[in-house]
Amino acid sequence: MQIPAPFDYVRASSVDNALALLDRHGAESRVVAGGHSLLPMMKLRLARPDWLIDINDLYELDYLLVDGPVLRIGAMTRHTTLLESDDVRRLFPIITDAEHVIADPIVRNRGTIGGSLCQADPAEDLSTVCHVLDAVAVVRGPAGERMLSMAEFHRGPYETAVAQNELLIEVRVPIRAGSGSAYEKVERRVGDWAVAAAGASVTLAADGTISKATVGLTAVGLDRNVTEVEAVLVGQVPTEQLFAEAGQLAADACDPLADQRGPIDYKRHLADELTRRVLRVACSRAAASVPDVTIQEG
Amino acid sequence: MQISMTINGTDVTREIEPRVLLVHFIRDDLRLTGTHWGCDTTNCGTCVVLMDGQPVKSCTVLAAMADGHTITTVEGLAHGATLDPVQQGFMEEHGLQCGFCTPGMMLTARALLDHNPHPEPLEIREAISGQICRCTGYATIVRSIQWAAEHPAGAAPETTTSESTEHEVHA
Ligand SMILES: Cc1cc2nc3c(=O)[nH]c(=O)nc-3n(C[C@H](O)[C@H](O)[C@H](O)COP(=O)(O)OP(=O)(O)OC[C@H]3O[C@@H](n4cnc5c(N)ncnc54)[C@H](O)[C@@H]3O)c2cc1C
Ligand code: FES
Numbered sequence: 476m477q478i479p480a481p482f483d484y485v486r487a488s489s490v491d492n493a494l495a496l497l498d499r500h501g502a503e504s505r506v507v508a509g510g511h512s513l514l515p516m517m518k519l520r521l522a523r524p525d526w527l528i529d530i531n532d533l534y535e536l537d538y539l540l541v542d543g544p545v546l547r548i549g550a551m552t553r554h555t556t557l558l559e560s561d562d563v564r565r566l567f568p569i570i571t572d573a574e575h576v577i578a579d580p581i582v583r584n585r586g587t588i589g590g591s592l593c594q595a596d597p598a599e600d601l602s603t604v605c606h607v608l609d610a611v612a613v614v615r616g617p618a619g620e621r622m623l624s625m626a627e628f629h630r631g632p633y634e635t636a637v638a639q640n641e642l643l644i645e646v647r648v649p650i651r652a653g654s655g656s657a658y659e660k661v662e663r664r665v666g667d668w669a670v671a672a673a674g675a676s677v678t679l680a681a682d683g684t685i686s687k688a689t690v691g692l693t694a695v696g697l698d699r700n701v702t703e704v705e706a707v708l709v710g711q712v713p714t715e716q717l718f719a720e721a722g723q724l725a726a727d728a729c730d731p732l733a734d735q736r737g738p739i740d741y742k743r744h745l746a747d748e749l750t751r752r753v754l755r756v757a758c759s760r761a762a763a764s765v766p767d768v769t770i771q772e773g
Numbered sequence: 774m775q776i777s778m779t780i781n782g783t784d785v786t787r788e789i790e791p792r793v794l795l796v797h798f799i800r801d802d803l804r805l806t807g808t809h810w811g812c813d814t815t816n817c818g819t820c821v822v823l824m825d826g827q828p829v830k831s832c833t834v835l836a837a838m839a840d841g842h843t844i845t846t847v848e849g850l851a852h853g854a855t856l857d858p859v860q861q862g863f864m865e866e867h868g869l870q871c872g873f874c875t876p877g878m879m880l881t882a883r884a885l886l887d888h889n890p891h892p893e894p895l896e897i898r899e900a901i902s903g904q905i906c907r908c909t910g911y912a913t914i915v916r917s918i919q920w921a922a923e924h925p926a927g928a929a930p931e932t933t934t935s936e937s938t939e940h941e942v943h944a
């Protein structure tokens with residue numbers, strides 16, 4: 476029977492109240508959002524906070540807002556809300572694709588985007604998605620708000636720039652005309668963490684050439700985007716040949732570990748194949764939003 | 774600490790340790806043992822209960838987090854002596870064998886039908902994809918939930934037998 480070590484529990488009533496509680500209870504206090512990463516860790520005694528500050532009453536952080544050129548996502552937005560949002564599907568199908576394969580529908584009822592990004596598990600899907608979309612993390616603490624790029628936010632496996640007395644408040648995703656995006660994951664069974672996954676976002680110019688392209692990988696030992704692919708893709712008309720080149724670069728850039736989910740060569744193969752697939756889909760989705768552009772076959 | 778919640782329509786207040794998980798609160802403190810406890814790792818879904826109408830895995834929710842909320846367990850599905858159509862469906866279509874996964878499956882089914890009264894078989898499969906059944910192979914569970922969708926008011930006891938025979942012949 477897995478039971479967490481003893482702790483004291485308090486429910487925050489607002490963002491300011493949560494920040495004050497983090498400040499008051501200090502280093503051994505931790506916020507709990509959906510609890511679907513933290514509670515399993517507490518049950519295994521891998522985490523033993525003295526104080527648990529429940530932020531589930533912070534409905535003020537549960538929102539999706541198209542605000543001019545950005546989509547603003549409150550940190551307490553649940554996976555299910557992201558999956559079911561028409562705005563998200565229209566603007567960033569990569570998020571919808573990823574949400575479809577994150578855990579299972581019941582876990583998705585609880586887990587939040589804020590908890591996912593702050594957990595920073597190497598197999599966590601939304602981190603890759605946010606890297607690929609050039610998202611900005613809004614972090615609030617006693618000294619006010621900071622805006623962090625994903626590269627600044629995400630420091631490595633299980634490590635972020637969010638200090639003990641700070642909260643992730645919001646994720647801002649820039650909206651770009653003529654863009655398409657996609658995510659694909661290989662998992663051992665429904666609801667499992669990725670063996671490997673890839674995400675891509677592509678922007679097409681009016682002449683059908685790629686003006687911006689970003690690829691990211693999940694669970695294969697790469698904490699950043701596959702920046703190598705940009706030089707190959709930008710300025711070119713999308714073709715299968717180009718996707719294959721990008722796939723090869725992704726396979727070379729990643730650094731997977733052999734584990735119960737598979738050996739290294741298999742994961743490298745997935746990095747290659749999934750990169751091709753997400754680029755293919757992202758380009759065709761981008762083309763659908765740019766008149767007169769069709770993607771060539773072969 | 775003291776917590777209060779509405780469980781199957783009844784208000785309860787109890788003194789608990791903050792680290793008590795909702796599944797143990799329901800089973801051990803409230804003695805509602807219809808909610809099962811299986812993997813303990815958020816994978817099997819036998820511990821599913823409805824929290825404010827939404828299925829959650831109660832082994833991964835603190836009882837303290839349910840303070841002030843409304844919980845429905847399998848004991849709260851029937852209305853007096855009348856079984857919920859989902860429960861009837863599981864009888865009609867043989868949706869269970871050992872019954873271990875059944876409480877969680879039925880609560881997820883109830884929430885699905887409340888949200889989407891006419892689900893496609895694929896939508897049913899997706900809804901229960903976070904739950905494991907080691908007996909049935911799932912096909913009869915999907916059919917049970919379909920039965921409930923087709924009989925939103927349930928069925929009168931005397932008509933169910935003939936209907937189910939008909940259904941089996943055509944299935
Ligand atoms: C069975 C299972 C399968 C899963 N499969 C996948 C999967 O395939 N892909 C995937 O990506 N994820 C998966 N997850 C993880 C799931 O998405 C979690 O819900 C998510 O990682 C954490 O979100 P949470 O809201 O539950 O965070 P919590 O567990 O509440 O918190 C996680 C961490 O973030 C901190 N935190 C939370 N919110 C904030 C905030 N606003 N500001 C600062 N710190 C904060 C907490 O203190 C804690 O350290 C799975 C989980 C389970 C249980
Ligand atoms: S006991 Fe909760 S999911 Fe298995």
Ligand code: FES
Pocket residue numbers: 868869870871872873874875905906907908909
């Ligand atoms: S009926 Fe036995 S586990 Fe489902």
